[in-house]
Amino acid sequence: MSWIYFVDLFGTCVFAISGVLTAIHKKFDLVGSLIIGFVTAIGGGTIRDVLIGRFPVGWLNDRYYFLAVIIGFMVAYLFKNEVMKLKRSMFLFDTIGIGLFTILGIEISMNQGLNYEISIVLGVISACFGGIIRDVLTNEIPLIFRKEIYASACFLGGLIYLVSRELHLPQNANILLSILTVSLIRYFSIRYAWSLQILKNENEGFSADDEI
Amino acid sequence: MSWIYFVDLFGTCVFAISGVLTAIHKKFDLVGSLIIGFVTAIGGGTIRDVLIGRFPVGWLNDRYYFLAVIIGFMVAYLFKNEVMKLKRSMFLFDTIGIGLFTILGIEISMNQGLNYEISIVLGVISACFGGIIRDVLTNEIPLIFRKEIYASACFLGGLIYLVSRELHLPQNANILLSILTVSLIRYFSIRYAWSLQILKNENEGFSADDEI
Amino acid sequence: MSWIYFVDLFGTCVFAISGVLTAIHKKFDLVGSLIIGFVTAIGGGTIRDVLIGRFPVGWLNDRYYFLAVIIGFMVAYLFKNEVMKLKRSMFLFDTIGIGLFTILGIEISMNQGLNYEISIVLGVISACFGGIIRDVLTNEIPLIFRKEIYASACFLGGLIYLVSRELHLPQNANILLSILTVSLIRYFSIRYAWSLQILKNENEGFSADDEI
Numbered sequence: 001m002s003w004i005y006f007v008d009l010f011g012t013c014v015f016a017i018s019g020v021l022t023a024i025h026k027k028f029d030l031v032g033s034l035i036i037g038f039v040t041a042i043g044g045g046t047i048r049d050v051l052i053g054r055f056p057v058g059w060l061n062d063r064y065y066f067l068a069v070i071i072g073f074m075v076a077y078l079f080k081n082e083v084m085k086l087k088r089s090m091f092l093f094d095t096i097g098i099g100l101f102t103i104l105g106i107e108i109s110m111n112q113g114l115n116y117e118i119s120i121v122l123g124v125i126s127a128c129f130g131g132i133i134r135d136v137l138t139n140e141i142p143l144i145f146r147k148e149i150y151a152s153a154c155f156l157g158g159l160i161y162l163v164s165r166e167l168h169l170p171q172n173a174n175i176l177l178s179i180l181t182v183s184l185i186r187y188f189s190i191r192y193a194w195s196l197q198i199l200k201n202e203n204e205g206f207s208a209d210d211e212i
Numbered sequence: 213m214s215w216i217y218f219v220d221l222f223g224t225c226v227f228a229i230s231g232v233l234t235a236i237h238k239k240f241d242l243v244g245s246l247i248i249g250f251v252t253a254i255g256g257g258t259i260r261d262v263l264i265g266r267f268p269v270g271w272l273n274d275r276y277y278f279l280a281v282i283i284g285f286m287v288a289y290l291f292k293n294e295v296m297k298l299k300r301s302m303f304l305f306d307t308i309g310i311g312l313f314t315i316l317g318i319e320i321s322m323n324q325g326l327n328y329e330i331s332i333v334l335g336v337i338s339a340c341f342g343g344i345i346r347d348v349l350t351n352e353i354p355l356i357f358r359k360e361i362y363a364s365a366c367f368l369g370g371l372i373y374l375v376s377r378e379l380h381l382p383q384n385a386n387i388l389l390s391i392l393t394v395s396l397i398r399y400f401s402i403r404y405a406w407s408l409q410i411l412k413n414e415n416e417g418f419s420a421d422d423e424i
Numbered sequence: 425m426s427w428i429y430f431v432d433l434f435g436t437c438v439f440a441i442s443g444v445l446t447a448i449h450k451k452f453d454l455v456g457s458l459i460i461g462f463v464t465a466i467g468g469g470t471i472r473d474v475l476i477g478r479f480p481v482g483w484l485n486d487r488y489y490f491l492a493v494i495i496g497f498m499v500a501y502l503f504k505n506e507v508m509k510l511k512r513s514m515f516l517f518d519t520i521g522i523g524l525f526t527i528l529g530i531e532i533s534m535n536q537g538l539n540y541e542i543s544i545v546l547g548v549i550s551a552c553f554g555g556i557i558r559d560v561l562t563n564e565i566p567l568i569f570r571k572e573i574y575a576s577a578c579f580l581g582g583l584i585y586l587v588s589r590e591l592h593l594p595q596n597a598n599i600l601l602s603i604l605t606v607s608l609i610r611y612f613s614i615r616y617a618w619s620l621q622i623l624k625n626e627n628e629g630f631s632a633d634d635e636i
Binding site for chain 3 (some may be wrong): 023026027028029031032033035036046050055056057060061063066136137138139
């Protein structure tokens with residue numbers, strides 16, 4: 001599963017960038033921005049590992065996650081104007097990231113013998129709670145609570161992953177299918193402003209899914 | 213202890229309703245409301261389990277807690293006006309819930325060989341931290357920090373539970389006695405506006421103990 | 425290492441005082457102030473233990489940490505005017521506390537076989553996350569995110585500790601050297617208003633490092 005490992009690291013880096021940009025927007029200093037980037041990138045997976053009881057938590061034993069956060073931090077700080085212009089690409093990476101985080105969370109949970117619905121919940125937690133922690137630490141009401149498509153996309157992607165897994169589809173095809181589902185749902189939801197309830201969204205901080 | 217299990221599930225459901233109503237009040241969307249209901253209901257017990265090192269955390273291995281949250285979510289969404297009118301009943305269930313959560317937290321802690329005062333602290337955490345997480349996620353200063361009777365009631369109920377436990381009172385009598393203590397303290401504190409310090413309370417969100 | 429144990433308890437007590445004073449400033453009631461004092465004092469170490477997987481978490485098995493929090497709570501409540509006048513001493517104790525918490529966090533992490541950079545991160549988490557939780561619970565943007573010297577001082581102190589440890593300096597000399605580093609960095613940063621970015625600091629709540 002080596003390509004998955006690289007995409008995972010890449011997703012971690014993209015999440016860190018998103019966190020650092022939010023922190024810069026809030027006028028946090030260097031260390032504050034680094035911490036926010038860090039918790040945004042590894043928060044979801046950390047909560048999942050703690051809930052399941054996988055210790056030490058994933059990133060403690062793998063220098064590369066740490067490195068991915070540092071790289072994300074430096075990219076966000078040094079090239080923040082360029083990154084802001086690349087919103088479209090950021091959105092793509094961010095979506096691939098949450099799709100993959102969902103799937104990895106499900107896979108890890110299933111391997112621990114947890115049942116289907118709990119595994120999907122843990123997949124969604126893996127993908128979404130990093131952003132929730134970011135918003136809590138920056139004193140915002142978490143964005144996800146007002147834009148349901150984000151978590152719903154993870155949920156549906158996870159559902160498709162579990163179904164294809166039971167149908168014994170090839171692993172790679174399954175992963176691509178699930179990530180594609182997450183990406184398309186998010187893409188069309190933003191393109192056509194899907195929302196179960198219309199909300200006037202006060203636009204706070206940077207979010208890769210604000211525009212496309 | 214099967215009736216306790218059912219009351220526990222019922223308390224979980226009532227806590228979920230309280231969380232979802234707060235989220236609706238804050239204009240959260242469906243998924244946001246579901247997540248808030250979820251963490252309100254299972255947050256306190258989850259923190260307790262993580263602190264003690266009981267893994268996987270309780271609700272991961274029991275579908276019924278999950279189901280209780282879903283039912284609470286649906287009840288709150290579909291019958292929100294009716295539920296708001298039932299504040300008196302909600303208060304009753306909520307109080308029984310926190311009383312029971314306190315006792316269950318103490319019992320679990322004692323079984324892990326922890327000492328008395330730590331067990332009471334963990335009992336109070338079990339009962340109160342779900343609401344604290346709810347308030348943090350909805351960007352409010354936790355209600356409990358300004359209305360001390362809530363946590364104090366749990367503390368006193370827990371104290372009575374421990375004393376009767378040492379006196380080897382029958383388990384069921386002990387539980388009823390403790391829950392009754394919590395309920396009466398909360399009832400009279402609201403009835404007669406007890407508070408160690410007078411506070412002008414800005415009334416934010418729904419709280420079952422606002423009125424009776 | 426018995427003198428370290430006492431300084432650790434003393435640091436816990438000082439952190440509790442800082443938390444309780446913030447809570448009083450925010451007009452929290454008795455129980456709210458106690459809870460804030462508690463999480464400020466034991467929050468950082470608790471997160472470290474949970475991430476590493478050291479269960480039950482440290483303070484659950486040692487009554488004296490608990491007692492240190494209670495004493496801090498009583499001191500802050502009964503002598504709050506006197507304590508406010510002792511800002512200079514509070515700053516000293518607070519700095520020794522974070523220096524020591526950083527070192528203890530590193531030592532514990534190294535003993536679990538974690539690598540250098542992760543150990544430093546966990547040291548900084550041990551020292552700083554109690555204050556972050558305090559600020560989140562009181563609905564403030566964490567102070568540390570805007571005053572980088574606090575976390576940077578911990579980081580540099582931790583770095584010096586690790587280097588001297590590898591050079592096999594005597595343990596006590598090493599500890600004193602590291603704490604001195606943290607203290608001097610904080611002292612001079614406040615004395616000469618060091619900051620990588622100039623910030624207008626809205627002064628919220630009590631913080632031992634506001635003035636000297």
